[in-house]
Amino acid sequence: MNIYLSGQGAFAVQVADALGEEGHRIAGVAAPRLRRGHSDEGNALSWDRLRAWAYPRSVPWTDSAELRAMHVPDGVDLIVAAHSHAFIGRRTRARAAVAAIGYHPSLLPLHRGRDAIRWTIRDGDKVTGGSVYHLTERTDGGPIAAQEHLFVPPGSTAGTLWREHLAPLGVRLLVRVVTDLAKGRRVEVPQDDKLATWEPAMGAPPLFKPELIALPGSEPVDGSRWALHGE
Numbered sequence: 001m002n003i004y005l006s007g008q009g010a011f012a013v014q015v016a017d018a019l020g021e022e023g024h025r026i027a028g029v030a031a032p033r034l035r036r037g038h039s040d041e042g043n044a045l046s047w048d049r050l051r052a053w054a055y056p057r058s059v060p061w062t063d064s065a066e067l068r069a070m071h072v073p074d075g076v077d078l079i080v081a082a083h084s085h086a087f088i089g090r091r092t093r094a095r096a097a098v099a100a101i102g103y104h105p106s107l108l109p110l111h112r113g114r115d116a117i118r119w120t121i122r123d124g125d126k127v128t129g130g131s132v133y134h135l136t137e138r139t140d141g142g143p144i145a146a147q148e149h150l151f152v153p154p155g156s157t158a159g160t161l162w163r164e165h166l167a168p169l170g171v172r173l174l175v176r177v178v179t180d181l182a183k184g185r186r187v188e189v190p191q192d193d194k195l196a197t198w199e200p201a202m203g204a205p206p207l208f209k210p211e212l213i214a215l216p217g218s219e220p221v222d223g224s225r226w227a228l229h230g231e
Contacts, residue, residue: 001182004072004096005050006030006064007082011167012050015082018171019178027076028060029053030067030086069095078181080174081135085114088135098181100135101145103174105166108133108147109196112140117166118158119199128152128161130169132177134188141196143188145177 001024005016008031016026031050033041040046044055054061062071064086072079072095079095081088081102093100106116108131113119120128129149136142150165180187 001025001077001098001178002027002075003178004028004030004076004079005082006067006079006084006086006088007050008032008048008064008085009035009083010049011170012082012084013053014167014171015080015174016050016053018175019080022175022179024178024182026054026057026059027073028062028071030062030064030071030084032065033063068092072096078178079135080178082170082174087139090137093135099186101132101174101177101181102135103170104131104133104140105162105170107131107149108140108144109191109193112196112198113201115199115202117162118202120152121156121158121161126152128166130166130173132170132173133191141191141193143190145180145187145189146173148173 003019003024003026005012005026006029007015012029012031016029020026029050031048031054033048033051034046035048044052047055051061060073064084067086067088069089069091072092076096077098079088079093079100081100084102088100104112104116105128106112106120107127107129111119127149129147131144132146133140133144134142148169150169152161153165177187
């Protein structure tokens with residue numbers, strides 16, 4: 001399958017490599033310009049890892065802050081969000097012929113939001129997991145394509161839980177779902193909103209939604225989205 005990958009950091013690179021090993025083609029990527037804490041645009045070592053991965057492979061790169069439908073090339077079958085903090089809007093998703101999916105490091109609908117792992121640790125959860133879901137207008141609210149749980153090891157931090165457990169799980173689940181979609185198997189299990197939890201980001205800006213324009217005076221609808229005008 002031809003895949004457009006939106007993401008960042010080591011996780012996005014691991015996903016790109018894993019999908020390539022399965023015979024899929026990365027047709028383009030969206031990633032931040034620079035790694036967190038870096039400011040030297042002219043130094044490739046300062047680039048986000050996914051951007052740096054794309055360059056020597058001649059894979060087209062777009063700054064994730066600028067991602068729009070026009071940046072997704074023709075012939076893309078699937079859009080995959082792998083640690084993407086940019087909202088992928090309706091028009092952009094429509095550029096994928098088959099589906100647009102993403103990975104979230106929680107057992108959705110629990111812990112929706114960009115700091116799911118930190119809230120898992122803060123809340124003292126004994127069980128967590130990962131979910132691959134279909135991207136929709138609702139942040140982290142789309143139908144589930146695959147989900148798997150794991151026990152939180154004693155003494156875990158947000159960093160160790162991500163690196164040692166939830167990131168490898170995410171790579172495996174994304175490859176599984178892409179394989180299923182390539183074979184015509186599509187799973188969409190609706191999330192139960194009555195069980196949903198949503199926590200605010202810890203020390204991070206709100207999710208960037210480039211294709212959506214807030215209506216004047218709009219208010220949060222359900223804690224997980226805003227009343228927004230479509231594209």
